Amino acid sequence: MHSPLPSTFDPDEVGKGDTVAQDGGAFTTDRRAGEPAGRSGDQRGDQRADQDGELLTNHPVRSQGSVHASSHVSQQSGHAEETLADSRIGALLQHAGKLTADGIERVLRAQQESGLRFGAAAMRLGLVGQEDIDAAVARQFAYPVAMRSHSTLAPQLVAAFHPASAQGDTLRAIRSQLLLRWFGSGRHALAVSGVESGEASSVLVANLALVFAQLGQRTLLVDANLRQGIQHILFGLHPDGVPHRRSFPGLADVLAGRAGLDAIRRVPGFPALSLLGAGTVPPNPQELLERPSFAALHKQLGKLYDVVLFDIAPTSHGAEALAVAAHAGAALLVAHKDRTPITALKRMAQHMAAAKVTVVGSVLVEA
Numbered sequence: 001m002h003s004p005l006p007s008t009f010d011p012d013e014v015g016k017g018d019t020v021a022q023d024g025g026a027f028t029t030d031r032r033a034g035e036p037a038g039r040s041g042d043q044r045g046d047q048r049a050d051q052d053g054e055l056l057t058n059h060p061v062r063s064q065g066s067v068h069a070s071s072h073v074s075q076q077s078g079h080a081e082e083t084l085a086d087s088r089i090g091a092l093l094q095h096a097g098k099l100t101a102d103g104i105e106r107v108l109r110a111q112q113e114s115g116l117r118f119g120a121a122a123m124r125l126g127l128v129g130q131e132d133i134d135a136a137v138a139r140q141f142a143y144p145v146a147m148r149s150h151s152t153l154a155p156q157l158v159a160a161f162h163p164a165s166a167q168g169d170t171l172r173a174i175r176s177q178l179l180l181r182w183f184g185s186g187r188h189a190l191a192v193s194g195v196e197s198g199e200a201s202s203v204l205v206a207n208l209a210l211v212f213a214q215l216g217q218r219t220l221l222v223d224a225n226l227r228q229g230i231q232h233i234l235f236g237l238h239p240d241g242v243p244h245r246r247s248f249p250g251l252a253d254v255l256a257g258r259a260g261l262d263a264i265r266r267v268p269g270f271p272a273l274s275l276l277g278a279g280t281v282p283p284n285p286q287e288l289l290e291r292p293s294f295a296a297l298h299k300q301l302g303k304l305y306d307v308v309l310f311d312i313a314p315t316s317h318g319a320e321a322l323a324v325a326a327h328a329g330a331a332l333l334v335a336h337k338d339r340t341p342i343t344a345l346k347r348m349a350q351h352m353a354a355a356k357v358t359v360v361g362s363v364l365v366e367a
Helices: 064-095 101-114 118-124 130-140 166-181 200-214 251-255 285-289 292-304 319-328 342-354
Strands: 007-009 047-049 055-057 189-194 219-223 273-276 307-311 330-336 358-365
Touching (some): 064 101, 064 118, 101 118, 189 292, 189 319, 200 307, 200 330, 200 358, 219 292, 251 285, 251 292, 292 319, 342 358
Parallel strands (some): 189 307, 189 330, 330 358
Antiparallel strands (some): 007 358, 047 055
């Protein structure tokens, strides 16, 4: 499976030609929203993003005298804070089984001799790796991440493994736009659908679910692609180590009355994220999704979660995608760079509009 680098765009502003094309995969806001291109939304307070995307911090202006008067105190305070932070990282690494008590003593001695921070000293001794340090720092800030060496998540979930990457920045920028344009108005549900068949939209919505959960939002990802759902594979929630086996109850089983909300599973390591998989492959997916039980389920989920994301079948399956999107009330469309015809994208948007579904935006992914 491919790990796409997304970027949003306005279907009316894509440009002319037979296929969707956009430079680079950088995030661009909808021009109708009146915001400039670039990162947005998540960097507030004393921080701002410069034109190159580097993060700058605005420091308050103080008189020179006050700086000199407080310099000694600041140095002592800074040293104390570093020592406290280092001790916490050491405890976290020990709790994770990465360091023993003897190992911590070795690191502390090496730290005193070299003047390095705890993590750097531990890495120099070969006791831990960079991934271990990153995970410990993330836990200090209650920011859930996954370690590739200890996770069953698919590597395409870059928001879990590499949240500080360029792809992670892009996903958070999309999250900010969705919060501003849709979820910020008290709405809870959004459907995500690809214009064409493929796994790109499923990978994208899985990563979006992760970044919403990392924000602390109670997030539920519902795999409503009842024919070819893959969310149980992406999140490693498959029985007996058989990736393509769908024996866990899921959405299809709930709609058929064969299971209840206990079919919803927590994603290990991400306390705010839950998954309702597709479940048993049914012979009648369209009929299941159009039953009154789906409307009742959707209403119930809206009371339990802050964000409910539906991974729906591509619009080539027509009525199935529209049935879910109509209940969600809004859809995010996914197209492939240099491959998806503009006419197909616009036709999909028109179908959504005819079903009274708000198209909040579109996302371009690498083919």
